Amino acid sequence: MAQRPERRKSALGAAHPIEHQNSQPTEPGERGAVDSRVVVQPIVTKEEQAERQVRDGRTAKPKVQPKGSFYADEDVLERIRAAWFHTPTTAAEREASFSDFLREAALDRMLRRENTYNDGKPFPVVASGKIARGRR
Known part of the structure; x- marks a missing residue:
């Protein structure tokens, strides 16, 4: 019967999976060697x-759906x-959804009011903080 070949050993076999070899102090009192290949990117x-993608022209501005509610x-x-x-x-x-139902109802009412009170043109924009909250 043929004898099995000896198992090959990895150079990484003794390395700790978390601690990097270069992170260990090389001399007492020395902090640790820094690997010049490591590049730290800011978060x-x-x-x-x-914003960077829009500025660089790589993609369109992301679509944001702010939440609205009523009482x-x-x-x-x-x-x-x-x-x-x-x-x-x-x-x-x-x-397709209850949100779509509410949005369509509000849009219908908005169009009727623009036609009735503003000659079919959109009203000037009002920031969300300008509208009082709660029941009146």
Whole structure:
């Protein structure tokens, strides 16, 4: 019977998986050798990365969907949810989600008011902090 060949040993076999060999002090009191191949990159947030991509012309500005909400009595909210939920999914007017349903309703109302009160043109933009919160 043929004898098995001897196992090859890896140069990394004795290395610790977490501690890098160059991170160990080489002499007492010395901090540690620095590997010249290691490049430390600053932490970049997703927003900063998106801004850089837009600035460099690599991609379009990211689409942001700010949240909007409203207050209503529970029975009104139940009727609104029920109107969307019980519309057959095969109906042409059924939106894909409840959020789409609410957005379409608000857009319809917005267009009617622009046509009635502003000759069909958009109203001037109002920052979200300018509108008072809560019930009136």
